[in-house]
Amino acid sequence: MSEFIYMGGYSFYIWSSYSLALIILVLNILGPSLKHKKSVQQASDIHLLNGMKSDES
Amino acid sequence: MMKWLHIMASSAWFYRFSGQAIPWLMSAFIVLLLIGLYGGLVTAPADYQQGDAFRIIYIHVPAAWMSLFIYCVMAMYAVIALVWRIKLAEVLLISSAPIGAAFTFLALVTGSLWGKPMWGTWWSWDARLTSELLLLFLYWGVMGLYAAIEDKRTASKAVSVLTLVGVVNIPIIHYSVSWWNTLHQGPSITMTDKPTMPMEMLMPLLVMAVAFKIFYGLSLLIRARAELVEREPQSRWLKAVIEENNDE
Numbered sequence: 001m002s003e004f005i006y007m008g009g010y011s012f013y014i015w016s017s018y019s020l021a022l023i024i025l026v027l028n029i030l031g032p033s034l035k036h037k038k039s040v041q042q043a044s045d046i047h048l049l050n051g052m053k054s055d056e057s
Numbered sequence: 058m059m060k061w062l063h064i065m066a067s068s069a070w071f072y073r074f075s076g077q078a079i080p081w082l083m084s085a086f087i088v089l090l091l092i093g094l095y096g097g098l099v100t101a102p103a104d105y106q107q108g109d110a111f112r113i114i115y116i117h118v119p120a121a122w123m124s125l126f127i128y129c130v131m132a133m134y135a136v137i138a139l140v141w142r143i144k145l146a147e148v149l150l151i152s153s154a155p156i157g158a159a160f161t162f163l164a165l166v167t168g169s170l171w172g173k174p175m176w177g178t179w180w181s182w183d184a185r186l187t188s189e190l191l192l193l194f195l196y197w198g199v200m201g202l203y204a205a206i207e208d209k210r211t212a213s214k215a216v217s218v219l220t221l222v223g224v225v226n227i228p229i230i231h232y233s234v235s236w237w238n239t240l241h242q243g244p245s246i247t248m249t250d251k252p253t254m255p256m257e258m259l260m261p262l263l264v265m266a267v268a269f270k271i272f273y274g275l276s277l278l279i280r281a282r283a284e285l286v287e288r289e290p291q292s293r294w295l296k297a298v299i300e301e302n303n304d305e
Contacts, residue, residue, distance in 0.1 A: 004099075008109035013174050017167040018098075021116045024159050025090075028276045029083075036283035043290040044299045050291075 068285050069294035071145055075278040082275040089268035096261030104258075113171040118245075119266040121164035124192060125227055127157035127273060131199075132224050135217035145281075147213035148288065150220065151203050152280035156273055158196035165189060176240055184233035185241040188226060195223040209288055 007014045097115035104111035134150035137143055168186065169179045180186065199216050206212035234243050245254060246262075254262075289295060 007112070008103060010108065010110040010112075010174055013110060013170045014098075014112055017113045017116050017170050018094075020166055021120070021163055024163050025272060028156060028159055028272075029279065032276060032279040032283055036279060036286065039283050039286040039290070040299070043286050043295055044303075046290050047296050047299055 067294075068145065068289060068292065069297070072282060072285060072294070072298060075282055079275065079278055082271055082278070086268055086271045086275055089264055089271065093261050093265035093268050096257070096264060101258045101261055102255075107175060110171065110174050113167050114245075115261055115265050117164060117167040117171055118262060119269045120160045120167065121189070122266060123269050123273060124157060124161035124164050124189070125230060126270070127153050127160065128192065128195070128220075128223070128227055131157065131220050135220040138213055138217045139221075144288075147210070147217070148281050148284045149277065151199070151213065151216060152277055152284050153273075154196050154199045154203070154216075155280070156276050158193060158200065160269070160273075161189065161193040161196060165193065172240075181240050183239040183241060184237040185230065185239050188230040188233050191226055192223075192230060195219075195226060198223075 005011055005015075093115065097112055101112070103109045131150050131153045134146045134153070137146035138150055165186075168189075172181070173179050199219055202219055203209075203212045203216045206215060233239060234241050246259075286295060
């Protein structure tokens with residue numbers, strides 16, 4: 001196991017590359033998902049407001 | 058055919074379809090990623106020249122391929138957006154840019170992390186590295202231009218033109234290692250020649266490449282959905298979708 005982590009002496013370069021890749025992949029899913037959720041929430045607020053306005057008139 | 062295209066290009070159809078496709082893409086991506094990581098980090102033997110350092114290839118090369126691939130796809134969307142003024146093409150174009158930038162950034166940094174132990178330097182201003190850096194600036198330029206223009210239809214038009222102008226950089230990156238004498242090695246895999254890598258080294262690379270392609274599709278759909286909602290918050294199709302979700 002420790003030999004696996006050691007990577008023939010290149011552990012810093014290998015594990016930095018792989019962790020950066022993982023971080024970038026995760027951010028590119030989480031970021032847009034949150035943005036989507038937020039914009040749907042905003043849109044549904046707008047529709048709710050519009051609905052109330054048309055009920056009054 | 059045109060009618061079919063128009064149905065597929067409609068926001069409502071795209072929104073529903075992508076919502077169903079995302080979980081499938083997510084599962085396929087995770088499975089392929091795990092297989093690729095296992096193959097690249099565990100089963101592939103150490104390189105006889107580079108030792109274990111060569112394992113960076115499984116991130117670096119697929120990321121670099123994606124950086125070029127996504128730009129070419131964006132150029133295609135740009136043509137569709139300019140010629141047929143299809144809104145969905147504009148949305149897909151601008152939603153691709155941050156993913157392309159992310160892969161370009163990843164290719165550059167992992168290249169640097171590979172260059173240090175192999176070439177003895179983090180960076181060199183040679184043709185391959187410089188043209189790839191220019192690609193990163195092109196992606197950022199597209200994103201910045203889109204953000205800077207208030208009207209999103211006008212912004213899309215400007216971004217499409219910028220994307221098409223930047224296409225000249227793509228063959229430069231691709232052929233840079235053959236045209237100029239650079240530090241960067243030539244391509245290890247080409248369409249025409251038989252690969253020089255042994256199978257157990259090559260397979261994880263191909264699996265990772267497919268995984269990254271699927272990831273692009275996945276991230277693109279999520280981004281495009283968010284962009285669509287943001288661009289058309291008042292639309293009737295969105296109202297219908299929201300009501301459906303509320304009923305569930």
